[in-house]
Structure formats: structure tokens, C-alpha cells
Amino acid sequence: MQPPVAGHSWLGVGALALPVAEAYDWCVQPHCGAVVLFSGTVRDHAVDDGGVVRTGVQHLTYEAYEEQVVPRFAAIEAEVRRRWPATGRVAILHRLGRMGVGESSVVVVVSSAHRPEAFEAARYAIDALKASAPIWKHEVWEGGEGWGTGAHEAVDPAAVPSARIGGGAC
Numbered sequence: 315m316q317p318p319v320a321g322h323s324w325l326g327v328g329a330l331a332l333p334v335a336e337a338y339d340w341c342v343q344p345h346c347g348a349v350v351l352f353s354g355t356v357r358d359h360a361v362d363d364g365g366v367v368r369t370g371v372q373h374l375t376y377e378a379y380e381e382q383v384v385p386r387f388a389a390i391e392a393e394v395r396r397r398w399p400a401t402g403r404v405a406i407l408h409r410l411g412r413m414g415v416g417e418s419s420v421v422v423v424v425s426s427a428h429r430p431e432a433f434e435a436a437r438y439a440i441d442a443l444k445a446s447a448p449i450w451k452h453e454v455w456e457g458g459e460g461w462g463t464g465a466h467e468a469v470d471p472a473a474v475p476s477a478r479i480g481g482g483a484c
Contacts, residue, residue: 315407324405325387327378327449332418337405346402346425348432352440354420356413360453370456375412376419379448383408390442390471397476398435400427406439408449419451434476442474 315326315333317340324340338351360368387406395401402425409419422439426432443449446468452461 317405322403323388323391324403324407325384325391326406327380327383327387327408327410329409329411332407332409332421334418334421337407337421337423341403341405341423341425343402343425345427346432347427348429349423349425350429350432350436352420352422352436353418354440356415356417356419358415360455368453368455368458371415372454372456373412373414374419374454375452376408376410377450377452378408378410380410382448386447386468386471387443390439390446393442393471393474394424394435394439397438398426398431400431401435402426404435404439406443408443408447410449437477438474441477442471445469445474446471 315328315330317324317336324337334353338349341349356374358371360371362368390406391404394404405421405423407421413419422436424432424436424439426435448468450461453459
């Protein structure tokens, strides 16, 4: 995945390792005093809907309805800009295929003039991605395997609430 030549959004899905540092650097802009980066990584355990911990996660495999992923990311980005008009750049990237423990599977980066808006917009973007993008996770752990917990119907990104993360001056 390469950053766009022009514009303020970098949206993508693919099988290659995610360019975490490059996405951060791309979002830095002179008029933005805050850049928030979220990287979701494969962890060594999973907790199912009943609270049971599955230890020894060996790897995950992500699948997607690829033709619909980037349009859904675009809807999320549009909602970020509607809710936080001073947003600078937005990067939303997701990896597909098999990943081992410690690898990044999703990256969301948001820049803004001030930190409260950048934190809130980044939190919203990852929450909206999880709620609305047609991406599914298959986990393999010691003694078993299965599709990721918490599966649900995808929702419109505009229906995802914003999380308020405090306030204060920059």
C-alpha cells in the first residue's frame, strides 16, 4: 500500500504488511498539532462472547468482501470529517490473509489541529471500522479454531456513536 499522491485520505486493504510508520509520517502536516495512531495487533489470546479465554493463539486469518471495504472506509472518513471538521489527514488501512502474533492487522491514523479531536476521531474511526467493514477474522489457538468472536451485522458508519475522551487545551 502506497500513500496517495494527492488528497487527505489514505484508505486501503491488502495482503502486504501494513506501513505503520509511513502512515504516521504521511498524516503529519504543518497545521496539525496532533497525530493519533492506532495499530491493532494480533495478540496471543482471545476472549469469546462468554468470557472464556482462549490461550495460545497461533495466528489469525482475515477475509473480506474486498469490493466493499474501501467504500466503507470512505464512508467512515466522511463521517470523521463531518463530526470533526478540523481533521487534517486520515489513514485507514487493513491487512488480509494470515498474520502471526505481534503483526499489525489494522492501522488508523488521524491528524488534527488539537489532540482531543484527533483522539476522538481516531477512536471513532476504529470503532466504526469494527462495526461496519465487511472483514472477518478466523483464529487458530491451542486446541481449536473458529471465526472471531462478536460477529454481527454491519451497520452504517453514521450510526456508530462517538466516544468522548476528555478535554482540555493543547
